[in-house]
Amino acid sequence: MVKIAIIGTGYVGLTTGACFAEAGHDVVCVDNDLKKVTLLESGKIPIYEPGLEPIVKKNVLSKRLRFTGKIAEGVNHAEVVFIAVPTPPRPDGSVDMSFVEKVACEIAGAMIEYKIIVDKSTVPVKTGEKVAQVIKRYNRRKVDFDIVSNPEFLREGCAVQDLMQPDRVVIGVGSDRPVAKMKEVYEPFHAPIVVTDINSAELIKHACNSFLALKISYINAVSAICEASGANVEDVAHGMGLDKRIGRAFLNAGLGYGGSCFPKDISAFVHIAEHLGYDFRLLKEVQNINAEQIERFMKKIHETLWIVQDKAIAVLGLAFKPNTDDMRLAPSLDVIHRLQKEGARIRAYDPKAMDKAREILDGVEFCDSPYTAARDVDALLICSEWDEFRHLDLEKLRSVMGQPVVLDGRNVLDPKQMEKLGFVYKSIGR
Numbered sequence: 052m053v054k055i056a057i058i059g060t061g062y063v064g065l066t067t068g069a070c071f072a073e074a075g076h077d078v079v080c081v082d083n084d085l086k087k088v089t090l091l092e093s094g095k096i097p098i099y100e101p102g103l104e105p106i107v108k109k110n111v112l113s114k115r116l117r118f119t120g121k122i123a124e125g126v127n128h129a130e131v132v133f134i135a136v137p138t139p140p141r142p143d144g145s146v147d148m149s150f151v152e153k154v155a156c157e158i159a160g161a162m163i164e165y166k167i168i169v170d171k172s173t174v175p176v177k178t179g180e181k182v183a184q185v186i187k188r189y190n191r192r193k194v195d196f197d198i199v200s201n202p203e204f205l206r207e208g209c210a211v212q213d214l215m216q217p218d219r220v221v222i223g224v225g226s227d228r229p230v231a232k233m234k235e236v237y238e239p240f241h242a243p244i245v246v247t248d249i250n251s252a253e254l255i256k257h258a259c260n261s262f263l264a265l266k267i268s269y270i271n272a273v274s275a276i277c278e279a280s281g282a283n284v285e286d287v288a289h290g291m292g293l294d295k296r297i298g299r300a301f302l303n304a305g306l307g308y309g310g311s312c313f314p315k316d317i318s319a320f321v322h323i324a325e326h327l328g329y330d331f332r333l334l335k336e337v338q339n340i341n342a343e344q345i346e347r348f349m350k351k352i353h354e355t356l357w358i359v360q361d362k363a364i365a366v367l368g369l370a371f372k373p374n375t376d377d378m379r380l381a382p383s384l385d386v387i388h389r390l391q392k393e394g395a396r397i398r399a400y401d402p403k404a405m406d407k408a409r410e411i412l413d414g415v416e417f418c419d420s421p422y423t424a425a426r427d428v429d430a431l432l433i434c435s436e437w438d439e440f441r442h443l444d445l446e447k448l449r450s451v452m453g454q455p456v457v458l459d460g461r462n463v464l465d466p467k468q469m470e471k472l473g474f475v476y477k478s479i480g481r
């Protein structure tokens with residue numbers, strides 16, 4: 052059992068804290084949002100993440116997981132202090148590191164004995180050096196410490212599984228001293244552990260997210276060629292994916308990547324590279340292709356409907372991907388805003404994200420089922436691939452729609468079946 056503090060209870064901090072507690076560690080999570088602390092203390096969570104709430108509840112009850120607003124309480128409790136605060140993008144694509152810096156100062160001020168300070172937030176390479184300088188400067192009692200980089204690879208929607216059964220754990224260190232304790236933290240998860248230097252660990256995170264985004268843009272570019280040639284992108288991805296060197300994952304063509312990680316991290320990596328004197332042209336093209344996917348989808352809508360003004364359009368799937376209520380940089384937002392600008396009326400449905408969508412979308416009619424959303428519409432769009440949409444009663448759907456027009460931005464439905472049922476059906480790259 053390791054005594055752990057996690058500073059920041061966002062997606063990464065909260066899930067990590069809960070899973071560490073579940074694995075038997077003694078965890079204190081710190082957040083400066085006291086309302087959130089009170090909510091979490093009652094075992095409730097502010098996000099939709101499958102399987103997370105029961106773990107939080109259980110470990111709060113067993114007192115292995117506690118929440119506080121006081122950073123000193125967390126730091127004094129812990130042998131290992133994790134920093135898991137946001138690193139949001141600045142308007143120019145660079146990373147705003149002010150939250151990490153502030154937390155580092157506060158940790159330094161609270162330390163009274165040796166601590167391992169671990170950065171879990173996604174940060175630019177060389178951040179560890181900066182954090183070490185800050186801690187040295189504000190560490191009045193001159194307490195000994197080590198800095199570790201331990202990037203997180205969890206995906207929203209399957210965060211608990213990703214944390215409990217990680218593909219690997221990356222530990223970046225400046226000396227051998229913190230290695231044994233870090234291995235103890237991760238021992239219950241039985242994952243391969245990569246021990247490296249801090250700069251390499253930091254780079255692994257940006258390199259992974261960028262590579263996954265590259266796979267998505269690659270297949271999206273291939274989908275354009277499939278459309279032009281009459282090939283089927285699903286079959287192409289299947290044929291590619293069986294090659295063990297390539298793998299089928301992240302070869303789903305569609306509206307492109309969104310969310311709080313890929314768009315931000317790819318911009319950051321381009322920016323970091325530029326700062327270090329390298330023009331990362333490959334990644335800039337990944338960004339361009341991603342943006343083009345929305346343009347190509349809009350073009351399909353125009354080709355099908357001709358005039359969008361005064362049309363009623365249903366949008367199924369608002370979250371940036373299935374199994375989350377996260378609306379940050381969801382492709383659906385871009386599509387809806389463009390259609391509204393052209394004078395369309397939008398009726399929307401999402402299994403989990405409607406509360407969050409209501410806060411950011413104006414003039415949209417939110418409906419309690421896919422069929423209510425589809426009632427009397429001129430077209431229906433699918434923007435995220437919730438399982439629920441794979442099992443729609445298509446005859447019922449067609450019977451409620453004004454016009455049987457479906458534009459599937461995530462290749463959820465089967466083109467042959469849709470055609471047989473009398474739909475005008477268009478999808479991506481097939």
Ligand code: UGA
Nearest residue numbers: 203204205206207267301302303307308309310312371372
């Ligand atoms: C991503 C990474 O997958 C995680 O490993 C990482 O820890 C996380 O970012 C992070 O940096 O915090 P996440 O953003 O939760 O996780 O979601 P993904 O499942 O990676 O999907 C990202 C976007 O790519 C979604 O919009 C999804 O719809 C899109 N996508 C994914 C595709 O368009 N095609 C695919 O084949 C796969």
